[in-house]
Amino acid sequence: MPSELLPPGPELRTWNGSSIRVSTFYSVAGISTSMFLDMPIGRIIMEAGDGCTRDLIELQRNLPNEEIDTKKQVESLQAIVISHPHYDHYSGLLNLLNFLHLMQRSRPIRIIYPKGSSPIEGLVDHFLSTLWEKCPFDIELIPVEDETEMSIDGWLFKSVPVMHRNSRPGAVGNKVPAMAYSISFGNDRVVYSGDTGEARSLEPFFKGADLGIVETTFARTPEGHEDVHLDINGSCELGSSSLEHWHVHFTGPSFNKIRETCP
Ligand SMILES: [Zn+2]
Numbered sequence: 001m002p003s004e005l006l007p008p009g010p011e012l013r014t015w016n017g018s019s020i021r022v023s024t025f026y027s028v029a030g031i032s033t034s035m036f037l038d039m040p041i042g043r044i045i046m047e048a049g050d051g052c053t054r055d056l057i058e059l060q061r062n063l064p065n066e067e068i069d070t071k072k073q074v075e076s077l078q079a080i081v082i083s084h085p086h087y088d089h090y091s092g093l094l095n096l097l098n099f100l101h102l103m104q105r106s107r108p109i110r111i112i113y114p115k116g117s118s119p120i121e122g123l124v125d126h127f128l129s130t131l132w133e134k135c136p137f138d139i140e141l142i143p144v145e146d147e148t149e150m151s152i153d154g155w156l157f158k159s160v161p162v163m164h165r166n167s168r169p170g171a172v173g174n175k176v177p178a179m180a181y182s183i184s185f186g187n188d189r190v191v192y193s194g195d196t197g198e199a200r201s202l203e204p205f206f207k208g209a210d211l212g213i214v215e216t217t218f219a220r221t222p223e224g225h226e227d228v229h230l231d232i233n234g235s236c237e238l239g240s241s242s243l244e245h246w247h248v249h250f251t252g253p254s255f256n257k258i259r260e261t262c263p
Contacts, residue, residue, distance in 0.1 A: 005252040012062050019186025025055040027248035029217045039185045042076040052092035053099045074103040079110040083194030084178035085117040097127045108138035114177035115143035158182040162196035167228045197227045199234035203241050212242025219253035236262035
């Protein structure tokens, strides 16, 4: 494969707001996405893609002043938030839950996801039914639908439903339950598009956010894939309605083009 078609490799990116720090190592369409939102009161894992547990540990190696007591880190997890039931966004959940078990987390863990995401619920069932002993923590499943707003332990969660479909190169399938999310704490608001083809309708949600995280799958949207993902134009337009923005969920072509188009 020519190197310009290869997706980007793992690389730590960090955004430091005044109340929230956002970090990510890896976000590639069809492979894996995970992001870590750190607040003084604990951490939110946004998307449990393959390798999210590895990346959680890598934060300890790479971030200055990071808490190196893994047990404490595991206890301070506030929630796992998943945008939709596609493997590249939730397949790491099984290993993550197993890791929380190995570390003997004792507090309940929340998993927030779009209502109707039976693959996510099925994975949690699989974890609980195959565990060799009783799970030391409760799993609180929080399915959300429509526009939802919740205050959780001092941070504010909002969701907005978005259009997203099953797809592969050359074919588009059914709509899947999918959400965009906003997390606010202290002075910061971080919004994330999840996977979606909708740039325009999300603009009010992104407007004025301190950090807008936008999916950037296509260099240019292929015909018929308008409901599936954003391309560079849509992603830059949506991102620029926030005060600062990040692109995630790359392919090789979109990663290589984004820096010239949306510096
Ligand atoms: Zn998807």
